[in-house]
Amino acid sequence: MSCRVILGAQWGDEGKGKIVDLLSAEADVVARYQGGPNAGHTVVLDGRTFVLHLIPSGILRPGVRCYIGNGVVVDPEALRSERERLVRQEVDVDGRLFVSGSAHLILPDHRVIEQHADSCATTARIGTTGRGIGPAYTDKAGRVGLRVTDLMDPGIRRERVEQLRDRTLRLAGPGAPVEPLSDVLARCERDAEMLRPMMVNVSAEIDAALRSRKRVLLEGAQGTHLDLDHGTYPYVTSSSAVAGGACTGVGIGPTKITEVIGVAKAYATRVGHGPFPSELPPEIAGRLREEGNEYGATTGRPRRCGWFDVVALRHAVRVNGMTQLVITKLDVLDEFEEIEAVTSYQLGGNRLSEMPESLGDLERAKPVTERFKGWKAPTSGARQWEDLPREARRYLDRLEELAGAPIRLVSVGSGRDENVRREATPRETQPIPR
Ligand code: GDP
Ligand code: IMO
Ligand code: MG
Secondary structure (H helix, E strand, C coil): CCCEEEEEECCCCCHHHHHHHHHHHHCEEEECCCCCCCCCCCEEECCCCEECCCCCHHHCCCEEEEECCCCCEECHHHHHHHHHHHEEEEEEECEEEEEECCECCCCCCHHHHHHHHHHCCCCCCCCCCEEECHHHHHHHHHHCCHHHHHCCCCCCCCCCCHHHHHHHHHHHHHHHHHCCHHHHHHHHHHHHHHHHEECCCHHHHHHHHHHHCCEEEEEEEHHHHCCCCCCCCCCCCCCCCCCCHHHHCCCCCHHHEEEEEEEEEEEECCCCCCCCCCCCHHHHHHHHHHCCEEECCCCEEEEEEECHHHHHHHHHHHCCCCCEEEEECCHHHHHEEEEEEEEEEEEEEEECCCCCCCCCHHHHHHHEEEEEEEECCCCCCCHHHHHHHHHHHHHHHHHHHCCCCCCEEEECCECCCCCCCCCCHHHHHHCCCC
């Protein structure tokens, strides 16, 4: 029995999809625990690209059972088109994909509310993905949301949809560009038919899997610094991307988790607004963006780029209780003469080793970096630790030392086999005591 959480250690887009696909080879069950179609998880298989938004990346491994947990917000339209795209790409989905009855739904009005909020001068312009995520989670927390199980009851769904329409018109004004209510209700009826055969009690199913000694993998979306509680609030998403969110997001207790695997790129990126202390000026950022193809998998937006931020990573190691770290996209740094990593922040006369909680302080914090000699050699062919250039190993060793979590896997290309596995070192943290 194992229950591994795989999550983003930075600001999202760390390569979680690729790592979940890779580790799904050692899993029987894969479940997404939070977020919604704001996520874009890319997996490249034999040169074919799959982008998963709601469906767990484990779906690409035949035989793996996939769940969408109660912590996820489900847009049925997005789910339908994602399923159809996978079927066109010859992926077997039916009978292997299940959705929690307690997951909340994103309705078309949620997107209208979000567009309105974004155009409001008084609202912090977060630069969201525009998928209705914030308004759907707002309704969930406000206890007026519509869950998958509620959708099956025509009375409840009509009542909730009508109440939501009232709120939409109150918030966005009577001229808001809403779909006719009858169309929304007809759409809900179709969605109920689609979701009915997939609806299960995910908590009970995962518990049963663990009891029969199956291997479970819990897939996070976004990243630690986009987490509602532990990210750079208010420039965050509306869910719990951290390891604690994995427990509430599928309905298991923390004692069941056996490993927490944080995924971080060998540098850093961020999409949307908000503080990003290690952000680079356009010239070097542009080089990282082109080498790393740093454009959003969901919105196509260019990602902001910066050096690896160890201060931010230590925060992620702590709030997640990370037991190991995966570094991705090392190959993107192959041609750099010199690489830097942010090791502390300077704020006025103070040197900080922790991320400040105040947004203002975080915005004012100046990065202090350590420099590394580049390796100027291709790494994509490396499969063993010793295959990596000496300077690359030195860089990774130093990140590991500063981060306080062992690096057990390094990704050196988008392909499934482009990885360097590393045996446990004496420095490795002890497994969680049972
Ligand atoms: P996710 O949201 O965390 O799953 O990450 P995304 O899929 O949004 O972005 C990661 C991108 O990097 C995808 O296009 C991956 O195919 C790609 N990728 C993942 N690992 C590597 C790697 O080691 N090297 C390179 N060059 N690309 C990678
Ligand atoms: P994956 O799972 C990167 C960002 C948005 C915005 C903020 C809030 O692919 O790593 P939201 O639409 O969630 O209300 O937007 O969060 N964001 C992501 N950035 N990767 C993601 O997902 C993201 N999902 C949301 O850009 O700044
Ligand atoms: Mg992504």
